[in-house]
Amino acid sequence: MVGRVPVSEATPGYELPLRLFAAFRAAIDEVHAELARRGHPDVRPMHGFVFQAIGTDGTTAVDLAARLGVTKQAAGKTIAALERQGYVERAADPGDARRKTVRLTARGVEVLALSARVFDQVQDRWAAVIGADRLAALHTDLAAVAPGELFRLDAPGWFGADR
Amino acid sequence: MVGRVPVSEATPGYELPLRLFAAFRAAIDEVHAELARRGHPDVRPMHGFVFQAIGTDGTTAVDLAARLGVTKQAAGKTIAALERQGYVERAADPGDARRKTVRLTARGVEVLALSARVFDQVQDRWAAVIGADRLAALHTDLAAVAPGELFRLDAPGWFGADR
DNA sequence: CCATATAGTAAACCTGGTTGTCGATCTTGG
């Protein structure tokens, strides 16, 4: 065998994906543990991303579904659940009677801000562990390796939404 | 405000987790697209890891469940499904009549080897994109930031198993 | 030898997606 040694001879290729997933999980779990501690125990892992996708401007069920990569029915269920818990509210669209604008309530905005803050804390802590330069490299390398839509969250399950 | 600028001011903290997940997905999807192309369209995303967890030595349902972080019943369902598809077989344990050893069939070993090969290919391709040193850094940084059990796959859902 | 622990299995249930269908409303082309 001649030529450069492939990386795979050093580390089995399945390991990195597992590490990626483990790190993802660790971040998410940490954020939601903190959310629970701060009075939002019902917020499920994916809700943070849903809030992010709704944003402070509001959106519609169809649009939300597209952003999350799920069917509009699934998005509708999630919205209904979040509405029940008081995190979002639906209002008729004045310009289009078919649409209902989904908007975060004050409580929803609070969770959005809080979760953003905790995500930042996690990131800062990671930066402290591996160094800010390495963290930045993580960003750029991952973006290079897996470009494309960031918000594809059609990953139900351990993410458990609704309720 | 005095002192060092936190990373979070550069990039919102929720972005890195999404990147981690996106990269994870990209790798998994690629492997299973290739598996499907090579005659194993029924192998679901998490099965690769299940195969990995079973290994060439075989295991038992309880042990597998512990490795995957699910209940033994869930592991039992997965095993039953894989058995139906001819990827694993169950044999009585000569030393303990309660146990049934789960072992990969020839077909199962084939998938295990194939998926390992494709994972390696993906990793090599990533190394070509970002450089072998950066890839190694990815490994060590992620391990530093999220240490612990690698095989915690209690993430059902977009992973869909059984059938 | 009996009490307790362990392996496997099955049934009922829960969550959270999907597909299929529908009525209501908007939009567009003739």
Add this chain to the structure above:
DNA sequence: CCAAGATCGACAACCAGGTTTACTATATGG
């Protein structure tokens, strides 16, 4: 202007894949 088609949101039925609970059979240790 109006009919045809597209779009939005909802509901129902179904399905996948987990969990809980409960049971049987076997092992093991005091």
